[in-house]
Amino acid sequence: MLKTNLCGVELENPFMLAAGILGSNSSSLNMILKSGAGGVVTKSFSKNPNPGYINPTTVGVDDDSILNAIGLSNPGVDNFLDEIKKVETNDNQALIASIYGSMPEEFSYLVETVQEYVDMIELNISCPHAMEGCGAAIGQDPNLSHKIVSAAVDASDVPVIAKLTPNVTDIAEIAKSCEDAGADALTLINSLGPGMVINIDVAKPVLSNKMGGMSGKAIKPIAVRDVYVVYDAVDIPLIGVGGISTYEDVVEFIYAGASAVQIGTSIMNLGVDVFENIGKGLEGFMKEKGFSSIEEMVGLAHGDKNG
Ligand SMILES: Cc1cc2nc3c(=O)[nH]c(=O)nc-3n(C[C@H](O)[C@H](O)[C@H](O)COP(=O)(O)O)c2cc1C
Structure with missing residues (x-):
């Protein structure tokens, strides 16, 4: 009933681990896969090692959201490959590598280096606290997004997903540009903002980078809206992410137009059981409403578009 085909890749269910949460090593990725996720996305990695920002890099906002500026710390593709090779998926689970860089050549190189070990590749062109020239600096510019996605798609034999930032005036424009460049699917959204939390005892921002991206429950309505808007603009599958913690949240994203979803921040409170639950x-819900597949539910909130 939950089986989902995403760009030709069969998934036992449409729930995936979002990039950056428990995705830095094979043991945590394997734990998520065993807990019942249909797929996992790795922590974003780059060509060369990146130490990221110094601590503090995360701070809680209320009980169910966080602000983070980790700065895409990672050991570089050569070291990360050792972990990727140890990830164990079954035939109906997907391993997705999240990659980032600043130049088209870096993306091509990363695609060529990892593609034989993964089922799909997600391009992080959307991180709001990446070092210069990376992340949202790309995903806020339709031309740059086009260049980077084209380079990755040209180099790739596996489906390529572009991950979008909500921190733009017109997300549909960026989505169309990525689709034109050959993206097989889009993930939306990366964290929102940046925002800031100030420690009032010392009168200073808490994060070492001062600002960070918002994630968790607080951003869900924005993510749902973005999926809804982009569904009307493109014809490639969408993966919804942002504040999901319950099946009701997932239904909202699917009705807005998502074919699959990713879950990140809520794992910190709910643990890895969140996928099974x-x-x-x-x-x-599907039995009660008479649905027999996820596909039947995708985009239902659009009434008109679906007749
Ligand atoms: C601590 C942390 C690290 C993250 N690292 C990455 C990352 O490396 N690459 C990326 O594309 N997104 C990263 N994200 C963004 C998430 O993948 C996701 O898009 C965002 O958090 C919204 O989903 P959520 O509310 O379910 O967490 C990170 C988020 C958090 C909270």
Whole structure:
């Protein structure tokens, strides 16, 4: 009932681990896969090692959202490959590598280096706290996004997903540019902002980078809106992410137009059981409403577009 085909890749369910949460090593990725996720996205990695920002890099906002500026720290592709090679998916689970860089050549190089070990590649062109020239600096510019996505797609034999930032005036324009460049799917959204939290005892921003991206429950309505708007603009599948913690959240994203979803911040409070619990809840909902597949539900909030 929950089976999902995403760009030709069969998934036992449409729930995936979002990039950057528990995705830095094979043991945590394997733990998520065993807990019932249909797929996992790795922590974003680059050609060369990047130490990221110094601590503090995350701070809680209320009980269910966080602000982070980790700065895309990672050991570089050569070291990260050792972990990727140890990830164990079954035939209906996907391993997705999240890559980033600043130049088209870096993306091509990363694609060529990892593609034989993964099922899909997600391009992080959307991080709001990346070092200069990376992340949202690309995804806020339709021409740059086009260049980077084209370079990755040309180099790739596996489906390429572009991950979008919500921190733009017109997300549909960026989405169309990525589709034109050959992206097979889009993930939306990366963290929102940047925002800031100030420690009032010392009168200073808490994060070492001062500002960071917002994630968790607080951003869900923005993510749902972005999926809804982009669904009307493109014809490639969408992966919704932002504040998902319950099956009801997943239904909202699917009705808005997502074919699959990713879950990040809520794992910190709910643990890895969140995948199985959401799966059970969604199956119950589908039975009650008379749906037999996820596909039947995609985009239903658009009434007109679906007739
Ligand atoms: C601590 C942390 C690290 C993250 N690292 C990455 C990353 O490396 N690459 C990326 O594309 N997104 C990264 N994200 C963004 C998430 O993948 C996701 O898009 C965002 O958090 C919204 O989903 P959520 O509310 O379910 O967490 C990170 C988010 C958090 C909270």
